[in-house]
Amino acid sequence: MSENTCLEKQPLSQEMLEKMNAYWRAANYLSAGQLYLLDNPLLKEPLTMDQIKKKIVGHWGTVPGQNFVYVHCNRVIKRYDLDMILLSGPGHGGNFMIANTYLEGTYSEIYPNISQDEEGMKKMFKQFSFPCGVPSHCAPETPGSINEGGELGYSIAHAFGAVFDNPDLIATVVVGDGEAETGPLATSWQSNKFLNPITDGAVLPILNLNGYKISNPTIFSRIPHEEIESFFIGCGWEPIFVEGDDPMTMHKLMAEAMDYAIEKIKSIQENARKNNDPERPKWPMIVLRTPKGWTGPKVVDGQQIEGSFRAHQVPISMEKPEEHLKLLKEWLESYHPEELFDENGRLIPELAELAPKGNARLGANPHANGGLLLKDLRLPDFRTYGIDVDPGKTKAQDMIELGGYIRDIFTLNKESKNFRIFGPDESMSNRLYKVFEAENRDWNAELLPTDDCLARGGRIMDGMLSEHMCEGWLEGYLLTGRHGFFASYEAFIRVVDSMAAQHAKWLKVCNQLTWRRPIASLNFILTSNVWQQDHNGYTHQDPGFLDHIANKKADVVRMYLPPDTNCLLSCFDHCIKSKNYVNAIVASKHPSYQWLNMEQAVKHCTQGVGIWDWASNDGGEEPDIVMACCGDTPTLETMAAVTILRDELPELKIRVVNVVDLFKLESNHKHPHGLSDAEYNALFTTDKPVIFAFHGYPTLIHELTYRRDNQNMSVHGYQEEGTITTPFDMRVQNEIDRFNLVKDAIMHLPQLGNRGSYLIQKMNDKLVEHKQYIAEYGQDLEEVRDWQWHTAK
DSSP states (O other): OOOEEEEEEEEOOHHHHHHHHHHHHHHHHHHHHHBSSSSSSSOOSSSOGGGBBBBBBOOOOHHHHHHHHHHHHHHHHHHHHEEEEEESSSSHHHHHHHHHHHTTHHHHHTTSSSSSSSSHHHHHHHBTTTTTSSSSSSOOTTTTSSOTTTTOOOOHHHHHHHHHTTTTTEEEEEETGGGGGHHHHHHHGGGGGOOOTTTTEEEEEEEEEBSSSSSSBBGGGOOOOOHHHHHHHHEEEEEEEESSOOOHHHHHHHHHHHHHHHHHHHHHHHHHHTTTTOOOOOEEEEEEEEETTSSOOOOEEEEEEESGGGGSSSSSOOSSHEEEEEEEHHHHHHTHHHBBOOOSSBHHHHTTTTTTTTTGGGTOGGGGSSTTOOOOOOOOOOOGGGGOOOTOOOEHHHHHHHHHHHHHHHHTTTTTOOOEEESSSSSTTOOGGGGGOOOOOOOOOOOOOOOOEEETSSSEOSSOOOOHHOOOOOOOHHTOOEEEEEEEEEEEGGHHHHHHHHHHHHHHHHTOOOSSSBBBBBBEEEEEEETTOOSSSSGGOTTTTTHHHHTSSSEEEEOOOOHHHHHHOOOOOOOOOOOOOEEEEOOOOEEEEOOOHHHHHHHHHHHHHEEEEGOOOOTTSSOEEEEEEESSHHHHHHHHHHHHHHOOOOOOEEEEEESBBGGGGSSSTTTTBBBBBBHHHHHOOOSSOEEOOOOSOHHHHHHHHHTSSSOOEEEOOOOOOSSSHHHHHHHHHHTTTTHHHHHHHHHHOGGGGGHHHHHHHHHHHHHHHHHHHHHHSSSSOOHTOOOOOOOOO
């Protein structure tokens, strides 16, 4: 029997309830102390204003309820020998997690300077929400955390991601009732339709109804008990209600509720695993109704605090020193720290024994530091999935070919079960057809004989039409030491802009914490991109995710725009092996031109940018013009423009530069992938005109290159034009097409004189011809449809 299994399985004694209440008081005291105190941590001396922080910053309202949950998690971990993590969903209150990990010893093990004595307590109090200290959320700096509540709504999604393929793990989640009003959290209750009781762990949500947000009541707190119960039953949960404000009564009720929930979870899993029964059960969840700011000041300045929205942040502002200092002293002393900590400031032994030991502690569980558990994927050789290429003549569907490689990742890692695909109902649409040869979609709701590729325990997580949910699941999966990627339509990846940003921020901080071990990168594949709008239209056009990612910390983010299949395979292989990055890959899913054989693609992608000498004719000489491109469609149009220029103006010296790694354009002083000025000038010259065709918004290229020597650059990209139309007309409307590229090139070469003028007229004629043709026939010009690369005539 584990050292953590020391509580007899019988009704709780009054003595144990009193000990748990005392432990809770200790956590509440430490949480309140973090808000206010600079000195005198145990109140051994009279409290004075010089011992109080000059600026009181932080939150109290959710803290007592979360401390309450932590104490009860400790008890069931020991009683049932559980592998459990705790996620904090409320937007604020990180002082609760610091307080509890400090009490259990984890915090001091990681941060020895915050020792378990009076001096360490003083330092812990001072550092909280203080310059050069620690944040007020359950941030990466906080042991045991995988969910930072700075942005609300993702706690349950992260929890489910954590327990997929973790059959022995229970993820307990404190859900704030304000958080419960967000779209992602409201959707999260449906995640139980994707949990397999045989192969997955369990999520235990605890909705803490404390009644208020910042200044408004919460919806769940103002609807009848029956309505709340019906809501959760309707979502497939079995709600257990724990309601009240008397501490001892609430401890008894909560202990009974936790025992019931854990035993129900174990019963469900035992039945499923013994009888190979993956059918969806009714999982338990708890509705915990407590006052906001529970145990805090009741009234301050004549206004109610506990049980009102005024408890949300700091209950006592300290703006009236004499009056407020007295109230603060009374509040802190109400926890009786002298009964909880010994003379040296250490939690007394009879309370310390309530915490689990070793890795069973919530702050020390390896699943909350997923890099400790991370094992590399077994990967096939991506080169064997490459295709033979006749440049500019061969066509293929990049995502279909990538699907074969991903299919075999599933096959090679079938036993380890540490890889999944995530995306909102788009795996087929994004042409990942071949992965379905090895895996099915995960689905644990009703199955019909007519369903396609749905299965209990499938590993393709695209059964939920919610970008938030799929992203949250993936983040939870990665944060607990596994691998995966998120594939979505380019325009609608914007739904999770802020989630990607929050994860990038998480990783940025983790890179500064030696105890946080690296995790697998958050990989995005953006398909169904802006340049093919035969039947979708304006709503499906937005390449701005790249702009969003470009502004994140350079040591975390990467962006790749492979021009063809072999480059996509190389880029994906690189990204799926990487750690602690946010990688964005923009890929084509439609039949598109191929340019490089596998050997060339590996060299090109490894360098990230390069001259395509086989497409250029400036060998050994200064070019007259540089034709640059980034992305599959811009590459096609650039290559087509080059053929026109070389046919019409054979004496023109043209250099073709293709960019795969977008951050190569930025200075190496700003991004580790960036080119030095000398390297950049060797490619783009110092003064020759550069006509740059780019997949996204033109301003991004200007932002990345604005400090480069050569500012003689004209960028073509998406201009917010076009709706349902032909592929080539999308390019024409945004002036990224071959005819407009040729026109722009000539305008930057005044030495061409009349020869250039006549070619501009020819291009204008072609643009008119194009418009008339698509209006009559509904398809692009034959010369566009059938175009192929060729050397100069």
